Amino acid sequence: MKSSSPDSSEALMTLVSTLAGQTLGQLAARASLSIPARATAAKGWIGQLLEYHLGAEAGSKAIPDFPSLGIELKTIPVNALGNPLETTYVTTVNLDSLPGQTWLTSPVYQKLQQVLWVPIEGDPKIPLAARRIGQAILWTPTSEQARVLQQDWQDLVDLILLGNFETLTSQLGTYLHIRPKAAHGKILQTTEHHAQTLPRGFYLRTALTREILK
């Protein structure tokens, strides 16, 4: 049975706290889902499993997972120490809507206003079904975190708007950076300056998520 959507952040936190300590195998069984056999086939599967149990209703729409609460759900793989193993995808770099956009109107800012982080054991040595869910954290950027994020975003967007894709490397950005985001390497999109470039996305570095989780 699919959970109904929580009607308050308190209800959501109560609900997610009941999942802490459970394994993905237990959650999958309750959702009548099978465990992906291959690791590559599991990408995104954990996130969707959590969406199901928490009653997220946004589906594949470009809105928060809990629209009425303005809360975005993110699962994050962690090691035995509770530190993140991966960067976190935020949103696509949309070349058409960037011009005229400001930090406050940007999808990055809006998505990161309230994030429910659910840490999950991510050590590849642990079988998928045995991985346990940790204690969730409802996060809003601190003023310092927000300041750095805004600086990163502005720097990156400036490069794009100038058409400097050659210098737009993944090394840029303290907390936020830009990397390819596509089904495969042959997809291209057209820039404002009529050049062809790989679709990219905004990602959060582990430097930030490590701060959030500790």
Add this chain to the structure above:
DNA sequence: CTATGATCATGA
């Protein structure tokens, strides 16, 4: 195709 959800796999 684009959006969502992410992690894989390789090279530095």
Add this chain to the structure above:
DNA sequence: TCATGATCATAG
């Protein structure tokens, strides 16, 4: 070892 660049699954 770990970050970058590439890729995988699903829904619409």
